Amino acid sequence: QSVLTQPPSVSGTPGQRVTISCSGSSSNIGISPVNWYQQFPGTAPKLVIYSDDQRPSGVPDRFSGSKSGTSASLAISGLQSEDEADYYCAAWDDSLNVWVFGGGTKVTVL
Amino acid sequence: QVQLQESGPGLVKPSETLSLTCSVSGASVTSSSYYWSWIRQPPGKGLEWIGYIYASERTNYNPSLKSRVTISVDTSKKQFSLKLRSVTAADRAVYYCARSLSPYGGHAFDIWGQGAMVTVSS
Numbered sequence: 001q002s003v004l005t006q007p008p009s010v011s012g013t014p015g016q017r018v019t020i021s022c023s024g025s026s027s028n029i030g031i032s033p034v035n036w037y038q039q040f041p042g043t044a045p046k047l048v049i050y051s052d053d054q055r056p057s058g059v060p061d062r063f064s065g066s067k068s069g070t071s072a073s074l075a076i077s078g079l080q081s082e083d084e085a086d087y088y089c090a091a092w093d094d095s096l097n098v099w100v101f102g103g104g105t106k107v108t109v110l
Numbered sequence: 111q112v113q114l115q116e117s118g119p120g121l122v123k124p125s126e127t128l129s130l131t132c133s134v135s136g137a138s139v140t141s142s143s144y145y146w147s148w149i150r151q152p153p154g155k156g157l158e159w160i161g162y163i164y165a166s167e168r169t170n171y172n173p174s175l176k177s178r179v180t181i182s183v184d185t186s187k188k189q190f191s192l193k194l195r196s197v198t199a200a201d202r203a204v205y206y207c208a209r210s211l212s213p214y215g216g217h218a219f220d221i222w223g224q225g226a227m228v229t230v231s232s
Binding site (some may be wrong): 002031033034035037043044045046047050051054088090091092094096097098099100101102103104 | 147149157158159170172173188196206213214215216217218219220223224225
């Protein structure tokens with residue numbers, strides 16, 4: 001049972017917009033920035049969004065992040081086949097004093 | 111360019127100690143600016159943060175593993191290490207090392223190693 005809650009899967013057709021939700025609490029998402037990681041099978045996670053809504057250099061602008069209260073979202077606009085991967089949200093939990101992750105969401109491009 | 115590389119035995123016997131090393135290139139493992147973490151991922155499951163070390167000696171561990179974990183720095187070898195004692199089958203996972211700035215600012219893990227698979231079996 002992960003501290004942050006994500007849907008197990010989302011899907012969309014090429015060109016569509018999909019969103020992944022991440023629900024937490026006042027001790028993590030409510031007071032800490034949220035980061036999002038993309039992971040392909042057999043590879044290490046890669047940072048795609050940091051500090052709620054910032055994109056690292058090299059990440060396509062079709063990836064965007066947002067946060068409101070104790071929930072955050074990752075949106076992928078103009079979905080492409082290469083976006084098919086697992087996505088994890090993460091935040092520092094100030095009460096538990098640990099990094100907490102969501103359980104991961106598998107994005108499938110139909 | 112900062113790179114991290116995990117190394118260590120891929121097979122550990124139950125009740126023994128898992129030992130992994132993360133070699134750091136392109137950055138100083140002794141810098142007080144960076145936090146060096148270990149994160150694991152059981153096959154087919156999500157990510158679990160194990161702990162971090164910064165400024166060479168300050169550590170913070172996940173309470174769920176704290177009694178069994180030690181993270182340390184070998185400054186001469188530009189490495190930091192993970193020791194997990196009394197392992198069981200539940201410790202079978204891919205172990206990643208990763209870098210971040212202070213977690214208290216929510217800074218992300220921006221650099222990851224490629225991961226090391228560890229199996230626990232007699």
